[in-house]
Amino acid sequence: MQKAIITYTGDTASMNIRAHLLEEYEFVQNDEVFEGNPVYEFTDIKLYTLATEHIHAEHLDKKITSDLFCFATKHQSAAGKPSLTVHVQGNWSTAEHGGEEGSLGVAATSYMKLALEALRNRNTLEGYEVTMEATHHGPAMDTPSFFIEIGSHAEEWKNPEAGKIISDAIMDILPKDQSTQSVVVLGGGHYNAVANKIMERTEYAVGHICPKFALEYLTVELLGDAVQRSIPPSSLVVIDWKGLGPHKQHVLDILTEINIPVERAAHLLDR
Numbered sequence: 001m002q003k004a005i006i007t008y009t010g011d012t013a014s015m016n017i018r019a020h021l022l023e024e025y026e027f028v029q030n031d032e033v034f035e036g037n038p039v040y041e042f043t044d045i046k047l048y049t050l051a052t053e054h055i056h057a058e059h060l061d062k063k064i065t066s067d068l069f070c071f072a073t074k075h076q077s078a079a080g081k082p083s084l085t086v087h088v089q090g091n092w093s094t095a096e097h098g099g100e101e102g103s104l105g106v107a108a109t110s111y112m113k114l115a116l117e118a119l120r121n122r123n124t125l126e127g128y129e130v131t132m133e134a135t136h137h138g139p140a141m142d143t144p145s146f147f148i149e150i151g152s153h154a155e156e157w158k159n160p161e162a163g164k165i166i167s168d169a170i171m172d173i174l175p176k177d178q179s180t181q182s183v184v185v186l187g188g189g190h191y192n193a194v195a196n197k198i199m200e201r202t203e204y205a206v207g208h209i210c211p212k213f214a215l216e217y218l219t220v221e222l223l224g225d226a227v228q229r230s231i232p233p234s235s236l237v238v239i240d241w242k243g244l245g246p247h248k249q250h251v252l253d254i255l256t257e258i259n260i261p262v263e264r265a266a267h268l269l270d271r
Contacts, residue, residue: 007048011074027047056138085149099138106229106231111174118168132196237255
């Protein structure tokens with residue numbers, strides 16, 4: 001199984017992580033060049049550096065042959081909370097930050113679960129939150145992928161300890177090859193408390209998350225895509241009932257039209 005780590009020259013956090021990967025692991029430069037930058041490899045893992053901003057690297061999987069893409073990048077938010085985050089890309093509505101409108105990536109759910117666990121185990125940074133984020137931004141791709149990020153401002157992006165934690169977490173998980181049952185989460189916040197609990201306390205791996213603020217855009221087709229565009233395809237939809245806000249009936253109407261088991265988060269987590 002070929003795996004690709006994707007970094008970007010214009011991203012301070014990405015270059016921080018890349019530096020640790022090259023310094024601390026036995027990556028060797030091969031004879032490839034991608035977007036003007038050398039390519040490195042270690043066993044079945046290749047390390048690429050993009051000149052194109054990662055969220056706009058549309059259909060990168062048509063240019064790089066790999067079975068899995070791990071984007072090592074920054075996370076940026078107005079709240080500015082120091083964080084180490086994991087998520088899959090995609091857009092529930094418009095594509096303001098790369099990708100395509102109403103198009104979801106393919107969630108590498110097992111690796112996302114492993115990544116969140118590795119970050120929790122390795123995090124030594126005071127005040128840094130380890131969390132799942134809802135599905136958001138680009139690029140549009142059809143190969144399993146996930147983002148692992150340092151947030152949320154320049155001070156954190158250049159923090160060498162944060163870069164080491166992310167690089168070590170990546171190298172903890174990419175050599176592994178495992179599969180677990182996937183779920184889709186509906187409701188809650190962008191930093192999704194229900195998804196975090198499912199990842200930590202159950203055997204399930206969370207793929208796509210449609211948060212409360214995006215539920216108005218959810219359709220039968222999009223939910224079907226969220227289920228199918230997970231590896232493996234999701235076997236359950238989990239609803240954060242309190243986190244659905246004013247969209248409860250809209251979500252219930254959609255769920256009656258899709259043939260997949262549904263469970264409330266409170267029930268799943270109380271087992």
